[in-house]
Amino acid sequence: MTSSFVSPATTSNPATAPQDSRERVSQAFKQLQDSICRQLETLDGAGTFQEDQWERPEGGGGRSRVIKQGDIFEQGGVNFSEVWGQNLPPSILVQRPEAAGHGFYATGTSMVLHPRNPYVPTVHLNYRYFEAGPVWWFGGGIDLTPYYPFEEDVVHFHRTLKETCDRYHEAYYPTFKRWCDEYFYLKHRQETRGVGGIFFDYQDGRGELYRGPDTNGPAAQHSQQIGELPQRDWESLFSFAQACGNAFVPAYSPIIEKRRSTEYSDHERQFQLYRRGRYVEFNLVYDRGTIFGLQTNGRTESILMSLPPMVRWEYGYTPEPGTPEARLYDIFLKPQDWANWPTP
């Protein structure tokens, strides 16, 4: 947004990345893709992933895996990619000026799952790693988008993420949770995309945790209250990114098991299709990765795998007061302290 929103870091250089950093991270992200796909196939019981391997002419490639018409998943995609090139895009250089003039390397795993049953939430995950000249950083997150409001599901999701974060640093969850609420926000609807989760970017072990654009927002304020953390090394952040990836199945699968057999009617299905429209609006209007990919010759089919298989728009829809749909809007589409939410 502006050219100077990155907090100044007192440590001028990040810790050194190991010689084999790229191989180790890409290997870990491939394993994450493998492990997630295997577990999702087991959960689904019917659908299997189809893989497309692809190469990027400018350097690198990936493997896109799609599941369609499964028992649980109407459509889902789990991508791995590893790309390199001469120059990072200006949008990233603004936040990492030290990377200017250097070649870059980026690898990541990303996933979106669109279940058929409206009682099962959509989920998104993305973890990524960059290197460019003297700098490297980890980024990513995971967030949940329910169609129907069940406090216990959301509390379970957030507490699982919090437990994982707390194993690394107690400041991670409260900062990255707020950052997630900030990032997955549809300004034109004044709604969060869903109930959030965690999100972080530009983590190289230096300085303040929050490095996003809203320097007056809750995430920035929380980060400032904490102050600068002691420098964390590459191994610690690599381990954290892997732990976050591994937290996905324990965070999400109990929700699937609880909701997958709930009966629903066309009413719930229509509401799900309508709400999926918000997912499309977010990804195409706001999501930096999607927009950047589309505008810079990325593999379109892999980028847009995140879009739902069937979507509906309806002019002027508002939920009836007192319905579950209204509860979703009133409570679940606003930032809430889910990890501390009172549960029965």
Added chain:
Amino acid sequence: MTSSFVSPATTSNPATAPQDSRERVSQAFKQLQDSICRQLETLDGAGTFQEDQWERPEGGGGRSRVIKQGDIFEQGGVNFSEVWGQNLPPSILVQRPEAAGHGFYATGTSMVLHPRNPYVPTVHLNYRYFEAGPVWWFGGGIDLTPYYPFEEDVVHFHRTLKETCDRYHEAYYPTFKRWCDEYFYLKHRQETRGVGGIFFDYQDGRGELYRGPDTNGPAAQHSQQIGELPQRDWESLFSFAQACGNAFVPAYSPIIEKRRSTEYSDHERQFQLYRRGRYVEFNLVYDRGTIFGLQTNGRTESILMSLPPMVRWEYGYTPEPGTPEARLYDIFLKPQDWANWPTP
């Protein structure tokens, strides 16, 4: 895209707008909305438009009209708006630096129709007028998005627009047709949105006709070959904008009449829903009006009335060779000289 793509104009000031320019243009655009809605209701035979009047806190307002579940139109919207304020957005000031520091006035009529029958094309129309300090200009256009390929429909559409343009200046159609192909282009798909029509912007009667970003593209080249037109006055451009608006029904309604009763199966319906995804991608990723509106507190429901009621995405779809779907991709989703297309 860049800050200097507007062709230099030898005439330093545009012709003066009449004292009552705002009233006359807004009146004409309201009448266009009325006339289009009336004729569409007659054509449809079952659906009627529902109107929402709205006010903009910063100044102005509009009337949004929606037709749903008609005999022909699954959903359609015809908007009129008239807004004013302190400052034009930077994206417009770049192209109209003379407007900086002045209040602005903008009025326009826009429309998108999504028919249910896959053999009836989607159509979009938008005409608008701006004033800001010493400058005023007209902009807009109309374009057609078929799902199934019928040359005669497209030829009729383009010839009707060409006849209207030719009554004003023979350079209009060839320039504005190329500009339309350029504007309604999905770079990430390497497809035109449909078969185009006409599009123009920043028309104040001065200089070269083309004032878009692609200074080496076919529209710019054609405009440069023609050179600068003699200065045209406000009345002439106002009349032209009205004539373009009035050309919509004769350009589109014969296509409806010809295709509305064609039988179709789920196969054609599914292809239509899939192709509607491109409409969403264009409007949310590229359309300046949509993005500007969403990011600046416009009336979201009116802006997103252009989105289709039901949409589908499918990973990795490609049409079977030799099918009508493949013909659409091979011929209709590339710029063609439709006004001179050989017809049987």
